[in-house]
Amino acid sequence: MRFLSETTSNGVSERLFALGDVPGVLWSPAGATGGRPLVLMGHGGGWHKQAPGLVARAGRLAVQYGFAVAAIDAPGHGERPKSPQDERFPAEIGELLATGEPVSPQVARHTAALAERAVPEWRAVLDALQELDGIGADGPVGYWGLSLASVIGIPLVAAESRIGAAVFGLAGHESLAGAAAAVTVPVAFLLQWDDELVPREAGLALFDTFGSREKTLHANPGGHLELPAHEEEGAERFVLRHLLGAG
């Protein structure tokens, strides 16, 4: 893991890094040493590791709770090269939406291919992060990622015993069922009731499939990009409850 830059503002250190050809960012309390909880955050399709929502959430978790938070660019996103299929994908989805055809199969196919590459990348990043002095290998680890970041995160959390709780959502397709059934840690699952990219029944079926004894479904009216702010806050409380045992 090579650190490329560090900026500090409002008590939060933001370090850009690269692990092989995977660019990432690590937020932590400025000057932090010693072990601490770590949250891995994925971004949605078309976004990148420093999407505004991720930066704001990482800052809150670092300053208010002393967490470390890491994000990486998903394949074909942010600073990473796009394949011809990556380039075509947004227009393909736009055309399907415009003509009222189902987008879910195409979304599932494209994002599954990205997830196949992203899961081993995340695991290597987690290995490297846990070797850092300011994180260590003894603290709890969570995952937080919606939409594309759930398609990546569900098989990641299924495979990765170090991750102890996960926030997923804005996703649902039968191709995720096998991995979801293998997830056994507490899951908060956020659905939008009128998601134009995720059929309601497919989202509910995915929630049903998680193997976790403790899982919570939160659904609200609105489209894929209209998650209400109170659910962001609720997901933060979920992470705190499960990583810190805080009420």
Add this chain to the structure above:
Amino acid sequence: MRFLSETTSNGVSERLFALGDVPGVLWSPAGATGGRPLVLMGHGGGWHKQAPGLVARAGRLAVQYGFAVAAIDAPGHGERPKSPQDERFPAEIGELLATGEPVSPQVARHTAALAERAVPEWRAVLDALQELDGIGADGPVGYWGLSLASVIGIPLVAAESRIGAAVFGLAGHESLAGAAAAVTVPVAFLLQWDDELVPREAGLALFDTFGSREKTLHANPGGHLELPAHEEEGAERFVLRHLLGAG
């Protein structure tokens, strides 16, 4: 409204009252005068106005946020006389559950009959409460009631323009659809994913039916009586957000 007794502990005044033949209880901060937010709380089937969950919640809302909270015994519950059908109902449900037959139609029929009586009772109680010095008619009013108290609360909130937000849940039957469609205030709706009394699809359909622009569905694994503590806390935040505008 006749007040029958007052006890004060830990800063909370608990006053028993009767309005006609409806027994009730009013919690408020000890010594409170002047207007304040009011929450009407219903109890579940087989319970009563001073069920432990209601007492604890009312105490928190009174002490921490200065709310007034009122509960009444539903028809056939608590101090109120039971009809022969009220007496038979628990055993009927027990037999249906034991033989694996659907209980939902029988629950819907029995609770709808109770609701028909309870809705005008609640409206008269609200009239009387708003005439009290320590509550007044200018503060926001919420409703909180699950299970039987949703069967009562949904038509109440549909009919009663003074109620500005509601916590419902553990209910779902097509007979509630008309009233639910007429509810337009913010609703938090709590479902149990494995509710032995409420078919999952019926609960989801009821959530879908609410006419509210703002509504939030929270579902968790477990049976009718296994609502997790974090959803109680989440519902409290919902009430505060909508009655106080607090984040």
